[in-house]
Amino acid sequence: MNIFLAQQNYHIGNFEANTKKIIEAINEAKSRNADLIIFSELCVCGYPPRDFLEFEDFIEKSYRALDEIKQYTENIGVLVGAPARNLQYDGKDLFNAVFLLHEKEIKAEIHKTLLPTYDVFDEDRYFEPAYEWNVIEFRGKRLAVTICEDIWNLGDNPLYRVCPMDLLMEQQPDLMINLSASPFDYTHYEDRKAIIKANVLKYKLPMFYCNAVGSQTEIVFDGGSFIFDKDANIIKVFPLFEEIVDGLKLNADNTFSESIIEKADELPTHELNPERLIPSLNIDEVYSALVMGIRDYFNKMNFSKAILGSSGGIDSAVTLALACDALGAENVRAILMPSPYSTSHSVDDAVELSKNLNNPYDIIHIKNIYESFLQELKPIFNDLPFSVAEENIQSRTRGNLVMAIANKFNYILLNTSNKSELATGYGTLYGDMAGGLGVLGDCYKMQVYELAKYINREKEIIPRHIIDKAPSAELRPNQKDSDSLPDYSILDQILYQYIEQRKGPNEIKSLGFDTALVDRTLKLVNINEYKRNQFCPIIRVSPKAFGVGRRVPIVGKYLI
Template sequence: MKIFLAQQNYHVGNFEDNTRKIIEAIQQAKVQGGDLIVFSELCICAYPPRDFLYFNDFIDKCYTAINTIKEYADGIAVLVGAPHRNPSVKGKDLFNAAYFLENRMIRQVIHKTCLPTYDVFDEDRYFEAATEWNIVEFKNKRLAVTICEDIWNLGDNPLYTYCPMDNLINHSPDVMINLSASPFDYTHDEDRKGAVKANVLKYRIPMFYCNCVGSQTEVVFDGTSLVFDKDANLCGRLLSFKEDLQSFVLNDDGTIDAAIIEPAQVIRDKDLNPENLEEKLNIAQVHDALVMGISDYFKKMGFTKAILGSSGGIDSAVTLALACEALGAGNVRAVLMPSEYSTSHSVEDAEQLSINLGNPYDIVPIRNIYDTFLAELKPIFKDLPFSVAEENIQSRTRGNLLMAIANKFGYILLNTSNKSELSTGYGTLYGDMAGGIGVLGDCYKLQIFELAKYINREKEIIPVNIITKPPSAELRPGQKDSDSLPDYSILDKILYQYIEQSKGPDEIKAKGFDAAITDRILKMVNMNEYKRNQFCPIIRVSPKAFGVGRRLPIVAKYLS
């Protein structure tokens, strides 16, 4: 049997374009003699549709798209993902479903069993879980069709009551097929292979795994669809961070007509969950995810041009380089806004960066505006000493200027804040925390240094001085980040323990971290939840990003 995997980049609610892509892939597979073509989870409407699932009109459009697509399921069978209305008066209104289309008919509908509610997932809010499991019979083959999370419920401590494959295996299937929308993080590539391998080893039949690709606001999908033979060897892998269409021949004995890419014995058996921050971990993938996150956010929102403040620091430099790669250098405008506290080399570094990248830039000094603010506030501030108030005036002045230019010329402001800063509240609301999308908000400072080195892997794009000089906000004379924060080599590792690993203070201290520094950092994190709650969407690249995947109360007492 010749099976195609169609790894495509969909757009939530863009039924016309999603349907067009699906039909084009079906037609290509037909021409190449395909028997079956598999698409990803909820491909009709794109994943995650979230509360659009409450709109009857949205579901009607899903059904209309399926009825259009089924007309092309002649001479080839098609598996597509879409919501399916629950005919019962009990339970939720919808199932997350896979539609098996053949001979221009909806021949079978398979419902998802395991509905994740952790991190960025909230499927139990919308869908009813399956309680029946049936094989799809096609061309003398018995297909066990599952959807994404359905294959992750293995191991000693399963999350769900049911494991659909434990029921489907009783029907003697020949192959497992999984439609997936599995988001990227820098550990997930290995996790995914491990999960597929575990299923193949347990049930002793091959698996075809089709994942979507593309970014939906903050959630990035890397694709990297997989094919494993019956002996758990990796025999097929589609491209990462790109659309792809590939075919594989499944033999009657469970082997695949393809060379082995990775034998079973070299593929991890357990999740990749580093106990400690590894700032270099899969940095090339992180780079590609951020570029796709920027590109898709602009493309799918109908934006074309970006603006950002270029300070001569490493965060804005990395953001600018990523944006130029994603959007084209001519579409990214950098604004240098020096104050009386800015060093001359910071301006020179920022200029050289834009020259290297070839993007347009402006220099707009803020000293006169800042002095006017101080003059107008003098009757209120009187002779009180310089403080964070004056520092934040500079930051908000810059934010105002950036937004003014953005509004005048139709730019979208890219935020350059990193995860270390967002964690500890080291940023100014309505100033340097302004933006339409947070590019680096899920990358710790140590990871950003590694990103800069990766960007410079072939030639110097980011001036070396930007990478090597001590980080500084330059809001007061001689200011350094280390004046307000612990050294990043300590800070980031404690933050990683608390945020990614969900460790409490005693557990972190038991790892050898200083007690006073640990308490101070954790207090900063919790006290600044109100700031993060007002922040823009952040492109997710870690297992635990700020935003929809980490939901904490603002007014909690814990560790405050």
């Protein structure tokens, strides 16, 4: 049997575009003599549809799309993901389902059992879990079809009520198929490979695993679909961050004629999320995820041009380089807005960067605007000493200017704040925290430096001085970030333990960090939740990003 996988980039709620893409993949597979083609989880409507699922019109459109797709299945089997109405059982109105389409009919319907409710997932809010488990008969093969999370329980987790594959094995399937929408993060790819391997080792069946690709606002799907033989060797790996339709022939004896790409004993063992002080990045994957996040956000929202404030600092430099890669340098406008406290070399560095990237840029000096604010505020401020108030006026002046240009010329403002700053509140609401999309908001400061070095891997794009100089907001004379924050190399490790690893203060201190520093850092994180709650969407690349996957009370007392 020739079995193909369609690793595709869908647009949530864009049924016309998704249906066209699915039909094109079916036709390509048919032209290559495929017997069966497998798509990813909820491909018909796009994943995650969230509260769109509460609209009956949305569900109607999904079923109409299925009706259109099945007209192309006269001589090929098609497994597609879509919401299905719950017409038989008590509970929620919908199932997260897979439909087998063949001979222009719906031949079978499979429901997802294990509905994730952690991090960015909230499927139990919308879907009812499966009540029955059946192998699908197709062209002489018995298919054990599961959906994403259903293979993450190997029967050893008491939190799950059932193990779907254990139940399906009672019906003696010939192979396993999993339709997935498993997001990218810089610790997850190897974990995912390991869990698929663990399934194959347990059940001794080939596995066809199809994952989604593409970015949906903050969530990035990396693709990386797999085909495993029954001995847990990888026979085919699909590329990361690319759309592709391809497959293999499964022989009658459930073997493959193709060469093994990666042997089972070379694969990582099944250890999910091993404890790390802070992981090193697979830098090319993170770079690709961020570029895809920017590009898809703009394309799917019908935006074409971006703008950002270019300060001559590392964060704006990396953001600018990523945006130019994603959108084309001609579509990214940099605005340099030096204040009375900006150093000349910062302006020079920002100019050099834009010249290296060949993107348009403008210089607007904010000294006069800043001083007019101070003059108007003088009767109220009196002779009080310089403070954060004067610093924030500069930042908000810049925010006003760059948003004015964005409004006038239909740009979308890219935010340049990094995760270390967002975690500790080192930013100005309605100033440098303004923006339509947070590009680096899930990258700690030291990870931003890793990205800068990667961008310069072949030639100097980001001027060396930007990378080497001490980071500074330049909002007062001789200011450095270290005046307000601990050294980033230590700060980032503490933040990672608290945010990603969810360790409490005593656990973090036991790792050898200074007691006072831990207390100070965690207090900064918690008292600044109100700022992050007003922040724009952030491209997610870590196991725990600020945003929909981390819901912390603003008025909570914990550690304050």
